[in-house]
Amino acid sequence: MASMFERIQGQVVLLDPGAGPGSLTAAFTDEAIKRLSIESITISTFEIDRVIHPYLQQTLDRCNDAFSENSIPANLNLYCADFINGAFSEGLFHASESYTHVIMNPPYKKISATSDHRRLLSLAGIETVNLYSGFVSLAIKQLVPGGELVAIIPRSFCNGPYYRDFRELITATCAIDHIHIFDSRNVAFAEDEVLQENIIIHLTKGKDQGRVVITSSPTSDFHLDHESDTVTASDMTIRTVDFGSIVYPNDKEKFFHIAANERDLAVIQKLSAFSSTLKDLGVGVSTGPVVSFRAKDDLRDAIGQTSVPLLNPSHLGLSVTWPKNGKKPNAIEVTTITKKSLWAHKGSFVLVRRFSSKEEKRRIVATLYESDLPGDLIGFDNGLNVFHIAKTGFDSILARGLFVFLNSTLLDKYYRNFGGHTQVNATDLKNLNYPSLDSLQRLGRRVGGNTPSQAEIDRFIDEEIFRMTGVDNNPLHAQRKIDEALSILVALGLPRAQQNERTALTLLALVDLPPNGSWAELKRPLLGVTPIMSWVKDSYGKEYAPNTRETFRRQTLHQFVDAGLCLYNPDKPDRAVNSPSACYQVALELFHVLVTFGTPEWNSQLKSWLDESPTLISQYAMSREMELIPLMLNGKTEIKLSPGAHSQLIHDIVTEFGPRFAPGAEVIYLGDTGAKEDFFEKARLAELGVVVDRKGKLPDVVLYWPERNWLLLIESVTSHGPVDGKRHGELAKLFSSCTAGLVYVSAFPDRKTMVKYLSVLAWETEVWVADAPTHMIHFNGDRFLGPHL
Known part of the structure; x- marks a missing residue:
């Protein structure tokens, strides 16, 4: 989020409302200092939760120290107040233009119509229904012209009438510069149980609206790509679009369509x-009128002489299943009070559940109900949206046409582009465009009395659009090919880490299979990583960010080669590893299998291939023992370390570092994922005055050099940190009773890895790099390798 700001220079005034422990302020501080262009900075943080204040103050103190170290005048403030109340309180600030930058993760909570928040926001000319939109609106009003705002907020504001004023405020006062979306809320925000789909949005106040950058990523694993010096995430995509493709020029509702x-x-x-509306069709859609908690005394498990059927979400699928045993009622008594919420039980209704589960496959699921249950009246629960005409059913052909349209994959994909929450409201359904009456009747007649399959529903819609436009460009063909490729990856035994869209698209590129192509007509082009990514963009419309090339190479193509799915440099096997001409080609044996996909021969061909070529999952399981690194310790004990970069570096420390710089040293302890309990000379360490609980925070390798009476404490740095100031203090305390001199060493596989940690390495320590094993780097200045007393 901090990296998204276009300009951080001059006299910066930052607002962080709802600051929490100050994570965003800290990130902004790092970014501001890195850019070397600010003259001074004032930061205002607001946090209502007093439990968090000590942590927020600690963050502000550290930020202040960082500014001081860089000779930047800073004034950092913690306001122990609600942001909205604070905007109108004496002694803090008023709703005036005063901030150059805003970074925020606002609270998500509905605002009561009678609350102080609603009243105060109205004073500032802000009408909204949720705290997050209230925070952003108020912050926009306090931005100076040219000021920038970056916020992470729910996607729910993109559509619907409740956020229309909020959307109008954004589009009337700001330019939208960048939007980042997350492909899956249950991955990006799993630990928070977030039901909303969130986006990150970057706005600039008073700037002329230009083109908008849209990025996306499956997860929130943002990191700095050192080669390009840009922030990225796994499988990040990027595209730049005209603003008119996000907010349509003639759309009075200002809906945001984020593709x-x-x-x-x-x-x-x-x-x-x-392009038809429900009004054009003469059809209405309403929330079911029966509110269960208000009618709880009249709800029944079974229908009786004085009750009628009550339909709720548990009864719905593609058809109605009623009655249903469970916690939900199946009927409602007819009384003078409940009768007002019951409708005439005749004609055909189309029902849509208002709520979907957290990661349900479809957002809109419609059920056709043709009044075939007993009774003259019918009850519809408040958890349903009901399509009707004047509170009764309508023509069955029209209802079946609506059923087809609402259940189409095309509509579901469309709705997800601007429906950012799990709730489907009647208002959302009212604002959709529908097929014309003639089109719906044609669709309805095709259904007849049967319940069509999903494939049939999608074909009916595709053919109707083709009949209307004469254009055959169904984007669902691309998704179908990706799904087929994914099923092939699973069948071939690729691990779960490779069962994703990136890997599926790579497979499609290697066989040159476009969305409208046939598996029977595959090719075997020679392709490098960049050409694969270009092919994916041109053929499947997905443009991955340039800095994701290494992800394609390391997380997909390496596994393809290992599994025998493709060949590396088949045209020139001795080509240099770093050659720009490096290329991949699908293996001929697999090619002959893939051309049978979707035919009767597929299963037998696949079985034959799997019998001759073990799946990668099996290979990984078998190779664990094969790849174990033998290691002889002290000339008497042989153990095997689990495979991987960490273990390889530990191996190098014992076999390369030890003999060179501490010849004759004894191995006291080795830390390794697969062999942590296999080697620990507790008794020998105790002889040196150190009794350590097995769960103590030992370094990765401990060597004792009797000749010098030195104990070498070595951290193997592949994924975990080196001996920095904090770790030095921990080890010094842990080994404080040792009778030998202590030597602290950080070992790295190569200098590129070392550079990442150079700024935090502790003084009075040593550095060894495995790819230059005969050299040492001494972070002390007064002597070579040795303990410091």
Whole structure:
């Protein structure tokens, strides 16, 4: 988020409302200092939770120290107050333009119509229903012209009438510069149980609206790519679009349509063939009128002489299952009070559940109900949206047409482009465009009396659009090919880490299979990583960020080669590893299998290939023992370390570092994922005055050099940190009773890894790099390798 600001220079005034422990302020501080262009900075943080204040103050103190070290005048303030109340309180600040930058993760909570928040926001000309939109609106009003705001907020504001004023405020006062979306809320925000789909948005106040950068990522694993010096995430995509493709020029509602890639945009464009409204069709949609908690005394498990059927979400699938045993009622008594919420039980209704589960496959699921249960009245629970005409059912052909349209994959994909929450409201359904009456009746007649499959529903919609437009460009064909490729990856035994869209698209590129192509007509091109990514963009409309090349190489293509799915440099096997001409080609044996996909021969061909070529999952399981690194310790004990970079570095420390710099040293302890209990000379360490609980924080390797009476404490730095100031203090305390001199060493596999940690290495320590094993780097200045007393 901090990296998204375009300008951080001059006299900076930052607002962080709802600051929590100050993570965003700290990130902004790092970014501001890195850019070397600010003259001074004032920061205002607001946090209402007093439990968090000590942590926030600690963050501000550290930020202040960082500014001081860089000779930047700073004034950092912690306001122990609610941000909205604080905006109108004496002694803090008023709703005036005063901030150059805002970074925020605002609270998500509905605002009561009678609350102080609603009243205060109204004084500032802000009408909204949730704290997050209230925070952003108020912050926008306090930005100076040209000021920038970056916020992580729910996607729910993108559509619906409740956030119309908020959308109008954004589009009327700011330029949208950048939007980042997350492909899956249950991955990016799993620990927070977030039900909303969140986005990160970057706005600039008063700037002319230009093109908008849209990025996306499956997860929130943001990190700095050192080669490009840009922030990225795994499988990040990037595209730049005209603002008019996000907010349509003639859309009075100002809906935001955020398409992460060209394929999503194609869905939006294809569905634009349908332009009718429900009003045009003479059909209404309403929330079910029966509110269970208000009618709880009249709810029944079974229907009786004085009750009628009550339908709730548990009864719905593609058809109605009623009655149903469970916690939910199946009927409601007819009384003078409940009768007002019961409708005439005739004609056909279409029902849509208002709520979907956290990661349900479909957002909109419609059920056709043709009044075939007993009774003259019917009850619809408040958890349903009901399509009706004047509180009764309507023509069955029209209802079946609506059923087809609402259950189409094309509509579901479209809705997800601007419906950022799990709730589908009647208002959302009212604001959709629908096929014309003639189109719906044609679709309804195709259904007949049967319940069509999903494939049939999608074919009906595709053919109707083709009949209307004459254009055959269904973006769902691309998704179908990706799904087929994913199923092949699973069948071939690729591990779960490679069962993803990136790997599926790589497979499709290696066989040159476009969305409308056939598995029977595959090719075997020679492709490098960059050409693969370009092919994916051109053929499937997904543009991965340039700094994801290494992800393609290390997380997909390496596994393909290991599994025998493709060949590396088949045209020139002795080509240099770092050659720009490096390329991959699908293995001929696999090619002959893939061309049978979807035919009767597929299963037998796949079985034959798997019998001859073990799956990668099996290879990984078998190779664990094969790749164990034998290690002889002190000339008497042989153990095997688990495979991996960490273990290899430990091996190098014992076999390369020890003999060179501490010849004759004894191995006291080795830390390794697969052999942690296999080697620990507790008794020998105790002889040196150190009794350590097995769970103590020992370094990765401990060597004792009797000749010098030195104990070498060595950290193997591949994924964990080196001997920095904090670790030095921990080890010094842990080994404080040792009778030998202590030597602290950070070992790295190569200098590139070392550079990442150079700024935090503790003084009075040593550094050894495995790819230059005959050299040492001494972080002391007064002597070579040795203990410091």
